[in-house]
Amino acid sequence: MKSVKAHLALILPLFAILFGAEYLIVFDRIVDNYETKLSAEYSLIVVADKALKPVDISRVDRLIDHVEPVDIDSILHRIRKETSEKNMKKIKSIMPSFYSVKLRHYPDKYTLKRLKEELLAIKGVKSVYLFEKMHDPLYEMLAFMKSNFLIFSLLMFVVGVLLILKQMYVWQLEHRERMQIMALFGAPVWLRSGVLFRLAIIDAFIALLLIVSGMFYLMKRSDLVAFLRDIDIDPQTLFHFNDIGLLAAIGFGISIFGTLVVVIRFKEEL
């Protein structure tokens, strides 16, 4: 029972840290995916009073992926029936040129504002329509949640590390006598601290196993998968196999760091 408690005292904070890290990774992926989707669906419109070469517009900023002229006929399509051919020609001759500008990714509102100013600075450009109000609220909400979760995860990380260090201190007390006696007979650091490292590695492995199994379980839950699809999120973003490597590095890194603190603080008292 005492040994189970000692293990749980390390496994639980490690699990909390890994849980926070995994959710941060997932949120990051969701926002990234949404940005990609937004940029695929999003384009801004440049209106010019004279014909421009698309390359003159695209060279303004690296953010611009490509520029396409908008076909005037498709704009006038609706009024064609009620308008004579002569009037149509007249309208066409006074119509400005329209260009659809596709971006590499959906930027934040400050970058959009800057881009608008750059485009307006092109000679002949009359106005630029961003349509940002259609996309911004959801994107802003996700970014806000992501930053909040980052703060929450950092707090979780700090509390988790403090709990781990406390547990390591308890281990230090529990194993001090054995380590002292081994030191008396000349045991090198790795030998007298071997048990601590073994415990830390086993507990980090258990915490990793718990978090990975938890994420697999969530991925297999049909109600959660359906919910994610409903809100237009790919359920695969929930867990990637690459995450295991990252989580393992965090889990093992923290527990080995904690053990090293204990080992370095060891002082002979016999």
Place this chain on the structure above:
Amino acid sequence: MQTGEFVFITGASGSGKSTLLKSMYGAMPPADGELVVGGMEIGKLSSSRLYKLRRHIGVIFQDYKLIGEWSVEKNVMLPLIIAGFPKDVCRAQAQKLLTHVKLSHKSDKFPLELSGGEQQRVAVARALAHNPFLILADEPTGNLDDYSSQVVWELLEKANEELKTTILVVTHHIPEMLSAEYRHLMIENGVLYEIR
């Protein structure tokens, strides 16, 4: 001290007997002067060289200092494990020594399952396991009854005679059986006096 000597150091409580012993295995390096053990000056040793030196020294304490969560056999194996011997060699040597101290039938027990005298015999077996050139003993019979004390002294005497191990014992009281045979120093106010 000469190689192969058996020396007793006596003195009143607080006279510095145990401090001197601690200095000899490097737990408390000397504040001043020079202390040479096994040809090495203790105060100038790096921690890794000090640990290497300790692998050739055996220590015995009044309170035994056995590892409670290890079996008797594993406790005796400790210096051999540290020296890097294969497990079967460590086990064979531990069994040989436990037979020597008449505790082979208790090799699977844990220290707290043994009496004080038995625990000290295990501590002596551990101190002898790696055939050290020097054994340092701090009040080795301080907590023991007469019979157990006699067994411990006999074991130390045998190690000194047969293996030519140098032995330094810090004690309040020199046993009668050894009092006439070995060198006796006394420490008072930090100064060592030759008594015999």
